[in-house]
Structure formats: C-alpha cells, structure tokens
Amino acid sequence: MDYHLDPALQEPHYALQTHLGFKMVAWEKHFAAFELPLAPFLMNRYGIPHGGIYATMLDTAMGYAGCYTGSPEEVQLAMTLSLTTNFVGRPVGERLVIEARQIGGGRSTFFTEGTVKDETGVLVATGSGTFRYRARK
Amino acid sequence: MDYHLDPALQEPHYALQTHLGFKMVAWEKHFAAFELPLAPFLMNRYGIPHGGIYATMLDTAMGYAGCYTGSPEEVQLAMTLSLTTNFVGRPVGERLVIEARQIGGGRSTFFTEGTVKDETGVLVATGSGTFRYRARK
Amino acid sequence: MDYHLDPALQEPHYALQTHLGFKMVAWEKHFAAFELPLAPFLMNRYGIPHGGIYATMLDTAMGYAGCYTGSPEEVQLAMTLSLTTNFVGRPVGERLVIEARQIGGGRSTFFTEGTVKDETGVLVATGSGTFRYRARK
Amino acid sequence: MDYHLDPALQEPHYALQTHLGFKMVAWEKHFAAFELPLAPFLMNRYGIPHGGIYATMLDTAMGYAGCYTGSPEEVQLAMTLSLTTNFVGRPVGERLVIEARQIGGGRSTFFTEGTVKDETGVLVATGSGTFRYRARK
Numbered sequence: 001m002d003y004h005l006d007p008a009l010q011e012p013h014y015a016l017q018t019h020l021g022f023k024m025v026a027w028e029k030h031f032a033a034f035e036l037p038l039a040p041f042l043m044n045r046y047g048i049p050h051g052g053i054y055a056t057m058l059d060t061a062m063g064y065a066g067c068y069t070g071s072p073e074e075v076q077l078a079m080t081l082s083l084t085t086n087f088v089g090r091p092v093g094e095r096l097v098i099e100a101r102q103i104g105g106g107r108s109t110f111f112t113e114g115t116v117k118d119e120t121g122v123l124v125a126t127g128s129g130t131f132r133y134r135a136r137k
Numbered sequence: 138m139d140y141h142l143d144p145a146l147q148e149p150h151y152a153l154q155t156h157l158g159f160k161m162v163a164w165e166k167h168f169a170a171f172e173l174p175l176a177p178f179l180m181n182r183y184g185i186p187h188g189g190i191y192a193t194m195l196d197t198a199m200g201y202a203g204c205y206t207g208s209p210e211e212v213q214l215a216m217t218l219s220l221t222t223n224f225v226g227r228p229v230g231e232r233l234v235i236e237a238r239q240i241g242g243g244r245s246t247f248f249t250e251g252t253v254k255d256e257t258g259v260l261v262a263t264g265s266g267t268f269r270y271r272a273r274k
Numbered sequence: 275m276d277y278h279l280d281p282a283l284q285e286p287h288y289a290l291q292t293h294l295g296f297k298m299v300a301w302e303k304h305f306a307a308f309e310l311p312l313a314p315f316l317m318n319r320y321g322i323p324h325g326g327i328y329a330t331m332l333d334t335a336m337g338y339a340g341c342y343t344g345s346p347e348e349v350q351l352a353m354t355l356s357l358t359t360n361f362v363g364r365p366v367g368e369r370l371v372i373e374a375r376q377i378g379g380g381r382s383t384f385f386t387e388g389t390v391k392d393e394t395g396v397l398v399a400t401g402s403g404t405f406r407y408r409a410r411k
Numbered sequence: 412m413d414y415h416l417d418p419a420l421q422e423p424h425y426a427l428q429t430h431l432g433f434k435m436v437a438w439e440k441h442f443a444a445f446e447l448p449l450a451p452f453l454m455n456r457y458g459i460p461h462g463g464i465y466a467t468m469l470d471t472a473m474g475y476a477g478c479y480t481g482s483p484e485e486v487q488l489a490m491t492l493s494l495t496t497n498f499v500g501r502p503v504g505e506r507l508v509i510e511a512r513q514i515g516g517g518r519s520t521f522f523t524e525g526t527v528k529d530e531t532g533v534l535v536a537t538g539s540g541t542f543r544y545r546a547r548k
Contacts, residue, residue: 016187019156019178041156050153051217052193059189080188081383082356082404084221084495086539088515088522104499104534108382109355109406111499113524113537123515126524128497128539130356130404132383218520219493219541221358223402225378225385241362241397245519246492246543248362250387250400260378263387265360265402267493267541269520290461293430293452315430324427325491326470330463354462358495 003033008072022057022098024064030102032064037095038118048090051125054116055085058127061100062112066131077134078110085127093118100129108133140170145209159194159235161201167239169201174232175255185227188262191253192222195264198237199249203268214271218246222264230255237266245270277307282346296331296372298338304376306338311369312392322364325399328390329359332401335374336386340405351408355383359401367392374403382407414444419483433468433509435475441513443475448506449529459501462536465527466496469538472511473523477542488545492520496538504529511540519544 003026010024017023020042026033036042036057044050059080067076100114109132116125140163147161154160157179163170173179173194181187196217204213237251246269253262277300284298291297294316300307310316310331318324333354341350374388383406390399414437421435428434431453437444447453447468455461470491478487511525520543527536 011182014182015178015180016190041152043152045148045151046214050193050196051220052189052196053153055192055196055220055222056187056189059187059192077183080224081385082221082223082358082402083188083192084219084356084358084539085192086219086522086541087217103537111355111497111537126514126522126539128356128495128537130497218522219495219539221402221493221495223385223404240400248360248400248492263377263385263402265358265400265493267360285456288456289452289454290464315426317426319422319425320488324467324470325494326463326467327427329466329470329494329496330461333461333463333466351457354498356495356497357462357466358493359466360493361491 004028020053020056022060027064027068029068029070030065032061032068032100034061034098035095036098038091051085051087054087054125055083055127057096057098057116058085058100058114058125059083059129061098062114062127062129063131065100065112066102066105066110078131079134081109081130081132083127083129085125087125089122089124091118091124092122093120095119096124141165157190157193159197164201164205166205166207167202169198169237171198171235172232173235175228188222188224191224191262192220192264194233194235194253195222195237195251195262196220196266198235199251199264199266200268202237202249203239203242203247215247215268216271218267218269220264220266222262224262226259226261228255228261229259230257232256233261278302294327294330296334301338301342303342303344304339306335306342306374308335308372309369310372312365325359325361328361328399329357329401331370331372331390332359332374332388332399333357333403335372336388336401336403337405339374339386340376340379340384352384352405353408355404355406357401357403359399361399363396363398365392365398366396367394369393370398415439431464431467433471438475438479440479440481441476443472443479443511445472445509446506447509449502462496462498465498465536466494466538468507468509468527469496469511469525469536470494470540472509473525473538473540474542476511476523477513477516477521489542490545492541492543494538494540496536498536500533500535502529502535503533504531506530507535
C-alpha cells in the first residue's frame, strides 16, 4: 500500500513513541498507519513480541484515525474508552505495519478497527476500539 | 493488600519487562500481581501514561494468573487469544499496581480478569482476557 | 444474595423482554440484576442456551446499572458503545441470574462489568461494557 | 452482494433461531451470512432493536464462518470463547444482514470478524470473536 503523510502534520515523537520506536507513516481522514521495527527490547518471556505491543500500536493508530483534521493548527484529541485486541498470528518479518480506520461515530464518540501485520503481509493481530473526543485545543 | 511471592518462582526479567520496568509482586494459583513505576518514558502525546501500557500490564498479569504451577521446574506457558481493556480513569500516584485472576477455563483455554490501579487505589483500567495453553516445557 | 427492587421503579416489560422472558430483580445506584428462566426457545444448535442470550442479558443489566436515578419521574437513558462477553461455562440449573455493576464513568460515558450465573451459582459468562448517556427525558 | 448457499448444507432451524426469526443466506469456507427481519418483538426499552440481538447475530454468523466443511455429513462444532460487539449505528431498514469471516486460527481455535448492516447498507454493529473447535460428530 502506498501511504500518504503530509509533512506539515507530523508531530514531534512523544515519550513512549521514542521509547518503543514507532513512527506514523500515513494520516488521512478516518485513517492512520504506523510502523514499528521489531527491536529486541519488545520481546516477551518467549522471545517473541509481547502482545501488549500489538495493543499499544492498535490503540495509537486508532486514536489518530479518528482525530484527523488536516491542519496542524487544529489539534483534535481523544481518549480511548475500550480496546479489544485479537492475537491472530506471529510475525515472521522485521517490522510491524499497523493500520487503523474510523468506521463510525458522531460528535462525542467514534469507532475504529485496525490490523497489525508484519512487512511481509502476515496478519498478527486485529482490534477494535471505542473513543471519546476531548475538546479541541 | 499483602502480596505473596515465592522467591523460587521469580523468573529473570525478560526484554520488554526490563525496558518498561515492571516486576511481579505476587503469584499464586489463579492470581498474579505486578507493579510498574510511572517513568517518564511511558507517557503519551498528552503527557499521561499511554493506554497501551495498561493493556500490556493486564496481558502480562493475566497470562501469569493462569499459568501458576508452584514449581520452578514445571513451567506452564500460554498464548493470549483475545484481550479487552477498558480505560476507566487516570492515575494520580507514582506507580501502577496490576492484579489478575483466572475465573474459569479447562485443559486447553482459560479466562481471566484484571484491574490496573495506582498505589493510592484509583481504578485506572479493567480488562478481561482469553488464553490458550501451550505444551509444558 | 438478597436483592432489593423498589416497586415504584418497575417499568413495564418491553417487547424483547417479554419475548425472552427476563425480569429485573434488583436496581440500586450502580447495580442492577435480572433473572431469566431457561426456556426451550433460548436454545442453540447444540441444545444449550445460545451465547447471544448471555450477551443480551449482560447488555441489559449493564445499561440499567449505570442509569439508576431512584425516581420513576427521572428516567436516564443510555446507549451501549461496546460490549465484550466471555463464555466461561455452561449452566446446570434452570434459570440465569445476571448481575451488573457500574465501575466508573463521568457525565457522558460509563463503564460496567457483569456476570451471568445460574441459580446454583455456576459462572456461565462475564462481560464488560462501555455506555454513553442520552439526554434525560 | 450475491450470496451462495448450498441447499444440502441447510440445517433445520434450531429453537432460538425460530424464536427470533433469522435464517442463513450464505455459507462458504471462512464465511457465513444471515438475515433477520426486524420484527416488533426484537425491540428494546426505546423501541429500537435491542443491542443483544446484534451480539446474538454476530455470534451466530461467526461460529458458522469457522465451521464450514462443505459436507452435511461432516459437522464441525465450535464454542465461543469471547465476543466483542461495537454498536456503531441504528438501522433504518426493515431487516438485518449479518456477515462474518474467519480471519485466522489453527486446529484448536479460530478468529472471526463480522458486521451487522440493514438491507439499505447502513452499518449498525461490528464485532470480533474467538472460538474453540469441538470434536467433530
């Protein structure tokens, strides 16, 4: 997939983002995508990526998917209400590609779904989330 | 709550555990508890703990809650099938306390629920998870 | 458990309630309970209660748990945003007892959790739900 | 969408199916679809379809989506472990169309996702489910 990300919309990386190493690769109305290299520090007790990492990336991408405004001056914020993650497979590649879409919602809440794949296309996890908008800055 | 953790059951910290800084504080049949200091690198775009951290901690504690054997020689492993996290509040303290309980299951799968609070008792998140056992080592 | 239900708060049964046969047995601030006899028409392909019945009862009880006002003149309504149901066991008794509790929330949304047991105490299902308030009538 | 359903695979309606009035309209490998007329007895306290009906239909369609064998002699059964339903919208039509797809899994468990729309295409609910296979008859 060809991703599109307006450089003007890139935000400085926040603390956990730097700590885990993910970056946004696409942001459009109702859609966001991120990538995360599978660094050794993400691994669990079994030497594979910790499931919490998939949940973290789905939560991240889903929140952005519902908050696109198209303008760096108009920042829309949101809070996650509920997030469900399904752990479907195991990555064979070297990085994760996370996509999220807003599938509904209104002025106060929105609904999203997302996928975590590796760069070879293997489906690793899916998720759905419910969010609440916060007042715009 | 008074936690109990048999020192013989303590496992070496794995990679993500070291990277995020959590530790097990209790492990008994059908129960596990962890603590996580709220270090600056856990913070999200808004300067509060990233919701994925709560999901990560619930996933961690829930998996252990269903895998207690009482013996360091008998290691039971499990894979998360599905995890739902509800984001109820915001911590006011300095560390998270995560508790998880196994509430059902059989030979092949088990069910858990858990809470994330801060050390002052504020409820931050709740969750439920479904897991599948892997063959014992 | 001893349930309490103020007769003044009893509402006429609505259509699906009559069709499935459940009734409210308790309603207090942040809590509601219902009962459902396990009639033959609730059974699935395998001759056991359809899982959707558990989800239906959790959704019902959870919604009421967050909408108690104590006054029949002040009716608080809510919409479910997200509901997760975990299918833990199978009933051995003749009716279901469903309990739900509000565990958090604010002016616009609330969080709940609930259990489905049979009258002998067997745990059949658990659930969590996120709801949004509607304007009061 | 053009649905396909081999008449040889049609099963007699079970009890709850008759009571609620839904029917299978498609069944293929990893896919199943159902329809449900919006009869008055499905309505909730507000006069709209009860959310539990969406959960019931998702659970139903998802289970079948993972159990297709192509042969009426070879019946694959499954149990739902966990089901998450997101309540995205409200139907404007006269019947529900429920589609479910298997998105992963192995010999013992499988993962599904599904949608509930009305016949005009309005998205009403989405869901995901985790299932465990039972021994084949």
